[in-house]
Amino acid sequence: MTWANAVLQGIFLGGLYALFACGLSLMFGVMRIINLAHGDLAVLGAFVVWWAATSLGAPPALALIGALPLALALGYLLQVTVLTRSLRGGELTPLLTTFGLAIVIQNALLLIFSPDVRSLATVTGSLSTGSWRIGGVTVPYLGLLILIIATGVLGGLQLVLERTGFGREMRAAAQDPDTAALVGVPATAVYARATAIAVATATLAGTFLAIHSTIDPASGPTQLIFAFEAVVIGGLGSLRGTLIGGLVLGVAQTIGAQIDPQYSILAGHLVFLIVLLVRFSPGRLVPTT
Amino acid sequence: MTALAYRIDRSSRASRIGSSVLIALGLILATVPQFFVATVVQQLTSLFIFVILAVMWNALAGYGGLVSVGQQAFIGFGAYGTVFLAQRDVPPYLAVLIAAGASAVLAAVLAPLVLRLRGGPFAVGTWVVAETLALLVVLDHSLGGGTGVSLRGLNVFRPDERRAYTYWLALAFLVLLLGAVFVLLRSRTGAGLQAIRDDEEAAASLGVRVWPMKAGLYVLAGFGGGAAGALILANTLFIEPRSIFGVQWTAYMLFMVLVGGIGTFEGPLLGALLFFGVQYFFADYDAWYLIGLGLTAGAFALFLPRGLWSLVPVRLLPVGYHLRRDGPGFDRPR
Numbered sequence: 174m175t176w177a178n179a180v181l182q183g184i185f186l187g188g189l190y191a192l193f194a195c196g197l198s199l200m201f202g203v204m205r206i207i208n209l210a211h212g213d214l215a216v217l218g219a220f221v222v223w224w225a226a227t228s229l230g231a232p233p234a235l236a237l238i239g240a241l242p243l244a245l246a247l248g249y250l251l252q253v254t255v256l257t258r259s260l261r262g263g264e265l266t267p268l269l270t271t272f273g274l275a276i277v278i279q280n281a282l283l284l285i286f287s288p289d290v291r292s293l294a295t296v297t298g299s300l301s302t303g304s305w306r307i308g309g310v311t312v313p314y315l316g317l318l319i320l321i322i323a324t325g326v327l328g329g330l331q332l333v334l335e336r337t338g339f340g341r342e343m344r345a346a347a348q349d350p351d352t353a354a355l356v357g358v359p360a361t362a363v364y365a366r367a368t369a370i371a372v373a374t375a376t377l378a379g380t381f382l383a384i385h386s387t388i389d390p391a392s393g394p395t396q397l398i399f400a401f402e403a404v405v406i407g408g409l410g411s412l413r414g415t416l417i418g419g420l421v422l423g424v425a426q427t428i429g430a431q432i433d434p435q436y437s438i439l440a441g442h443l444v445f446l447i448v449l450l451v452r453f454s455p456g457r458l459v460p461t462t
Numbered sequence: 463m464t465a466l467a468y469r470i471d472r473s474s475r476a477s478r479i480g481s482s483v484l485i486a487l488g489l490i491l492a493t494v495p496q497f498f499v500a501t502v503v504q505q506l507t508s509l510f511i512f513v514i515l516a517v518m519w520n521a522l523a524g525y526g527g528l529v530s531v532g533q534q535a536f537i538g539f540g541a542y543g544t545v546f547l548a549q550r551d552v553p554p555y556l557a558v559l560i561a562a563g564a565s566a567v568l569a570a571v572l573a574p575l576v577l578r579l580r581g582g583p584f585a586v587g588t589w590v591v592a593e594t595l596a597l598l599v600v601l602d603h604s605l606g607g608g609t610g611v612s613l614r615g616l617n618v619f620r621p622d623e624r625r626a627y628t629y630w631l632a633l634a635f636l637v638l639l640l641g642a643v644f645v646l647l648r649s650r651t652g653a654g655l656q657a658i659r660d661d662e663e664a665a666a667s668l669g670v671r672v673w674p675m676k677a678g679l680y681v682l683a684g685f686g687g688g689a690a691g692a693l694i695l696a697n698t699l700f701i702e703p704r705s706i707f708g709v710q711w712t713a714y715m716l717f718m719v720l721v722g723g724i725g726t727f728e729g730p731l732l733g734a735l736l737f738f739g740v741q742y743f744f745a746d747y748d749a750w751y752l753i754g755l756g757l758t759a760g761a762f763a764l765f766l767p768r769g770l771w772s773l774v775p776v777r778l779l780p781v782g783y784h785l786r787r788d789g790p791g792f793d794r795p796r
Binding site (some may be wrong): 397401 | 523628750
């Protein structure tokens with residue numbers, strides 16, 4: 174039963190990773206770039222929510238709802254100021270600029286909020302600690318909530334991409350920006366919307382990380398790596414795959430931790446490397462299957 | 463009508479003077495430990511290490527189009543490899559050499575795995591590899607676990623002897639690696655690599671053997687990274703996994719290469735010198751200093767993508783091709 178419980182907790186943890194991976198996957202799917210500052214943007218958003226909830230005394234849910242439009246605006250601005258120009262420099266320039274941005278965000282957070290570890294668990298009460306016991310397994314309130322939100326966000330975004338005009342424009346700009354522009358879909362505007370959504374989902378993920386455990390200014394890179402692993406495990410460029418990838422990563426980590434707490438993150442990395450070995454043919458960007 | 467009268471120049475007067483000056487500079491640098499105090503020797507050793515890091519990262523990213531965020535995997539592996547060997551009574555300086563070679567072997571083993579990815583996924587994939595190695599080192603208590611470990615065995619030398627040997631070894635690695643990149647760029651492989659960087663599919667369709675070239679470059683960079691890591695250990699005598707496997711090395715390399723000039727031979731040398739100065743004066747400002755590094759690197763990537771060296775109109779080293787027309791020929795095309 175402990176193993177069944179480990180798998181279940183892994184699925185809940187995986188929901189959080191899928192939520193982190195959502196924006197990374199969307200940006201990669203639409204623009205073919207990996208935003209190396211993704212994890213740090215998530216932590217930045219979480220710090221804003223934490224600051225509003227603890228210093229201003231806002232209810233955490235309200236703080237989060239207030240932070241999301243800010244995150245959308247930040248993403249939009251990031252795209253029009255830095256990323257559009259980076260994309261013109263070729264496929265490698267966005268890596269260089271977003272890596273620079275990651276360093277800037279991390280150290281700015283360090284200056285503003287000090288290196289102390291913060292958590293939202295203190296202001297969210299029973300949500301972060303409570304759970305149901307069903308049979309021999311534990312179902313934490315928070316784990317279930319994150320899983321539902323992750324499924325909703327990723328599934329909802331997938332539906333929007335498949336069914337709406339907005340999604341059609343995004344797919345068109347992703348497939349061929351020049352042709353899309355010819356038929357009146359300017360890629361720059363579509364890309365800015367994608368980045369805005371990506372930063373907003375990152376804020377959502379960062380906030381839930383802060384409720385689930387802790388954040389500090391240096392938390393970003395680890396979350397970027399987990400998000401990236403989820404994206405690759407699930408198959409690059411597919412939101413449905415990203416959800417599954419997140420869950421697989423979460424289960425791998427909790428099973429690793431069940432063997433020995435030190436193996437938790439290592440087990441996730443190993444699953445990632447195995448997927449790389451099995452599913453990707455040399456020199457190709459997309460999975461062979 | 464005259465026959466086609468073109469010739470290809472591989473060197474120019476500037477590049478001949480430039481290479482002579484560099485060779486002379488190398489010879490002068492070799493005598494430094496005889497004349498200067500300990501701090502100068504130690505500082506210059508760390509400058510050489512920065513140059514090695516910059517040159518290797520530039521070879522990967524600037525010539526091969528392989529932007530790696532995980533070269534610290536090899537820095538850490540080289541350093542911990544040296545510790546591992548020294549613990550087994552291998553003479554420390556021999557251990558440095560073997561560890562650098564072992565890093566090349568590690569790169570050869572990893573190449574088939576990470577080179578499945580390109581662009582952004584390659585960048586983060588290499589980072590995952592570095593994190594995995596760091597976790598494995600932390601698990602090994604004989605290597606000091608998470609708290610770090612000292613290099614023993616160098617205390618058979620007097621401190622000034624030890625510093626001089628480490629200095630000469632760093633200089634030797636630097637000359638070797640600069641020579642390797644120089645030869646690579648002068649050869650067909652160099653042209654092939656730059657073609658891959660610009661467009662992998664197009665290069666492949668012209669008959670460039672993409673995979674062996676990228677793998678070869680990755681192994682060379684692995685060797686250089688391992689050498690740098692082993693030298694960092696020999697220079698500071700203590701390492702701990704969080705910092706030797708830390709991603710800040712990538713931040714430094716990015717800064718040096720982007721500011722100096724990515725994809726140029728001379729740029730990383732200039733960038734390393736500048737970074738050395740910046741670090742000397744500003745490292746105490748910590749968070750502000752890193753914000754400055756990040757902003758500067760990003761600004762160069764956006765606004766001066768070929769770095770400061772692109773502002774200098776000469777090439778110091780004969781690594782390019784110059785097509786010239788000889789004698790009476792055709793009218794200049796419109």
